[in-house]
Amino acid sequence: MDKDLIIPIAPVAKYSFTKKLRRIFLIEKLNNPFGIILMLFISLGITYVVTKFGMVPGIIAIVGMVALPVVYGIVTYPRFGIIIFLTMAYFIMWIYKMGVEFPLGTLMDGMEGLFILSVFINQKKKKDWTMFKGPVTTMILVWIGYNIIEVANPVAESRLAWLYTIRTVAVVMLMYFVFLYYITTKKFIRTIFKLWIAFAFFAAVYAFKQEHIGFFPFEENFLHSDPNIATLLFIGGVWRKFSIFSDPVAFAYNMVTASLLCIGLLTGPIANYKKVILSLLVMFFMLVMLSSGTRGAYVLIPAAMLLLVVLKYNKTIMMLMTIGAVCLVVLIYMPTSNQTLYRFQSAFKPSDDASFNVRKANQKRIQPYIQSHPLGGGLGAVGEWGQRFAPNSYLANFPPDSGYVRVAVELGWVGLLLFCTLMFTILKTGIINYYKIRDPELKSYCLAVTLIVFALNVGNYPQEALVQFPTNIYFYLVVALMTVTLRIDNQQNEISNAGQ
Numbered sequence: 001m002d003k004d005l006i007i008p009i010a011p012v013a014k015y016s017f018t019k020k021l022r023r024i025f026l027i028e029k030l031n032n033p034f035g036i037i038l039m040l041f042i043s044l045g046i047t048y049v050v051t052k053f054g055m056v057p058g059i060i061a062i063v064g065m066v067a068l069p070v071v072y073g074i075v076t077y078p079r080f081g082i083i084i085f086l087t088m089a090y091f092i093m094w095i096y097k098m099g100v101e102f103p104l105g106t107l108m109d110g111m112e113g114l115f116i117l118s119v120f121i122n123q124k125k126k127k128d129w130t131m132f133k134g135p136v137t138t139m140i141l142v143w144i145g146y147n148i149i150e151v152a153n154p155v156a157e158s159r160l161a162w163l164y165t166i167r168t169v170a171v172v173m174l175m176y177f178v179f180l181y182y183i184t185t186k187k188f189i190r191t192i193f194k195l196w197i198a199f200a201f202f203a204a205v206y207a208f209k210q211e212h213i214g215f216f217p218f219e220e221n222f223l224h225s226d227p228n229i230a231t232l233l234f235i236g237g238v239w240r241k242f243s244i245f246s247d248p249v250a251f252a253y254n255m256v257t258a259s260l261l262c263i264g265l266l267t268g269p270i271a272n273y274k275k276v277i278l279s280l281l282v283m284f285f286m287l288v289m290l291s292s293g294t295r296g297a298y299v300l301i302p303a304a305m306l307l308l309v310v311l312k313y314n315k316t317i318m319m320l321m322t323i324g325a326v327c328l329v330v331l332i333y334m335p336t337s338n339q340t341l342y343r344f345q346s347a348f349k350p351s352d353d354a355s356f357n358v359r360k361a362n363q364k365r366i367q368p369y370i371q372s373h374p375l376g377g378g379l380g381a382v383g384e385w386g387q388r389f390a391p392n393s394y395l396a397n398f399p400p401d402s403g404y405v406r407v408a409v410e411l412g413w414v415g416l417l418l419f420c421t422l423m424f425t426i427l428k429t430g431i432i433n434y435y436k437i438r439d440p441e442l443k444s445y446c447l448a449v450t451l452i453v454f455a456l457n458v459g460n461y462p463q464e465a466l467v468q469f470p471t472n473i474y475f476y477l478v479v480a481l482m483t484v485t486l487r488i489d490n491q492q493n494e495i496s497n498a499g500q
Contacts, residue, residue: 074114075121078182083195085111086477089470090199094244098218108469109167115178122181132177134483136429139422144170146418147379150411156378157390164389165380165410172472179480186488189445189481193261196474200258201281204288207243207251211291215239235343240293250468252297253459255289257452257474260304264448267312269440293343295356296462300455302328307454311434311447359401359462366398366409376412403460403467423457426479433486438493446485449478 074081085108092104123129147170151162183189215223223229223239233240233248240248262278262285270278289297302324309321332348369377377395380386383406386396400406408416430450437443456475459465466475 071114074111075118078115078118078178079188081111081115081118082179082182083191085115086192086195086470086473087199089473090203091244092469093246093250096246097222097244099221109171112172112175112178116174119178119181131180131487134429135425136479136483137177139418139425140173140176143418143422144173146411146415150375150379150415153375153378155373155375157381157393157395158378158386161380161385161389162378163380164385168467168472169379173476175473176476176480179477180483183480183484184488186441189484192477193265193445196261197258197281200254200261200285203243203245203251203254204258204285207241207288207291210241210243211288235293238293241288241291243288246468248292249294249296249463249465250471252289252292252294253300253456253463253465253471255285255292256297256300256455256459257471259285259289259301260451260455261448263304263308264444264451266444267447268444290344294463295343296459298344299348300459303458304451304455307451308447311431311450356462359399362399362401363405366405369394370408370413370416374412374414376408376410376415379410381410382406400464402462403464406464423453426453426482427457430482433482437486437489439489442485442489446482449481449485452478453482 074084088104088108088111092108095104147166150156150166151159153162156162183192210219223233233242241251242248243251245251245254259282262282266275266278286301305321305324309317331344377393381390381393381395382398382400386393390396395409398409400409404416404419407419411419427450430446430453434443434446434450437446453475456465456471466472
């Protein structure tokens with residue numbers, strides 16, 4: 001495991017992160033009277049808050065108590081901070097649904113700012129910007145710059161909508177540079193992937209529980225808090241499952257990305273028992289994904305498998321893909337009265353799907369607006385922020401139902417062109433790097449993240465795939481890993497060549 005990951009949990013290390021935390025709280029030794037008194041007062045204070053105001057304020061008090069050491073850990077040990085950040089991104093919407101009224105989104109923004117600050121602090125010590133160079137970096141900076149100048153869009157109805165939206169579509173992209181800078185070893189990549197798979201397994205088990213046992217009371221409260229929720233989630237007498245995520249779409253797409261991660265890892269040099277575990281996980285993720293009722297997600301794994309066949313062409317892959325294709329055809333055309341299976345089948349027959357036809361009509365209706373507004377209607381013009389800050393505008397109540405359509409409406413055809421160029425550049429980089437990498441393990445990592453990026457780009461057409469937690473964070477993680485894997489491989493090759 002990486003040094004920066006060992007430090008926070010090693011109680012006897014010379015520069016132990018745990019020791020430094022104990023110094024912060026003045027309790028390095030158990031017989032330190034001042035430290036014991038301080039902790040006693042803190043405990044009593046939290047107890048009083050819980051007794052007087054309830055559990056939620058008590059949780060907030062605890063969060064406040066650990067905020068200082070966490071901030072210190074993020075800046076001083078960024079890899080430790082990255083693990084915390086990825087964990088929070090995965091579970092943030094679950095915490096929200098529990099009714100914890102705390103600005104967790106703002107907290108995530110603050111962590112992003114701390115990461116950027118730590119990069120500049122480290123760069124001041126050792127100035128080396130070469131690792132950031134590349135076509136992906138160029139396009140990301142262009143895209144961020146374009147989103148920033150959208151504040152001056154002359155037809156935008158609201159500047160506040162721009163302010164609330166830019167952090168989720170542009171500022172979050174700065175994490176690409178953080179991941180690029182601090183992920184430097186195969187061991188750290190393994191740690192991230194293990195955590196990702198563990199989180200996905202928890203989410204899958206949670207959805208399985210929702211499907212076969214039922215919802216928790218706080219989830220029932222959420223489902224009945226707004227009549228519009230039932231309209232979207234109660235289909236054919238069955239509730240669509242959302243696991244720990246914001247909605248069924250986010251749940252389904254995260255099961256897809258976890259499945260593709262496992263599939264990519266299967267192509268690497270791993271033990272047979274690990275291949276069995278990964279294969280079982282893929283089947284489990286795909287099974288629970290069906291309970292989401294998200295048609296757009298069902299086609300993503302078959303689409304990604306087509307790319308896999310192209311990138312890694314061999315007899316074994318072709319045989320497995322052929323068997324999979326036959327099974328898929330049988331599932332699509334077999335007669336059924338099962339609502340979940342019927343919804344799966346309809347994903348491959350879009351012309352028979354009423355909701356797809358409605359979306360198609362909406363896209364046709366908005367085309368003249370897109371063509372006549374090269375800069376779009378302004379960032380945040382549609383959806384929640386548009387309805388909040390410009391409720392009477394033409395775009396406020398337009399349902400984009402697609403990541404690409406939203407970009408075209410808000411940022412114009414110029415923005416759509418830039419966005420598609422960015423995604424093309426990312427995919428091209430992943431494919432080229434996959435063929436350049438010599439290390440089989442790193443090659444499988446690069447393949448996995450390339451499949452994930454491809455699938456999310458396909459999924460961004462029927463849904464908005466890149467804006468919800470945790471996908472909005474993990475997407476730029478996998479984009480960074482495309483470059484990181486090649487960089488580590490080159491470093492290994494240089495060391496190997498120097499030793500010969």
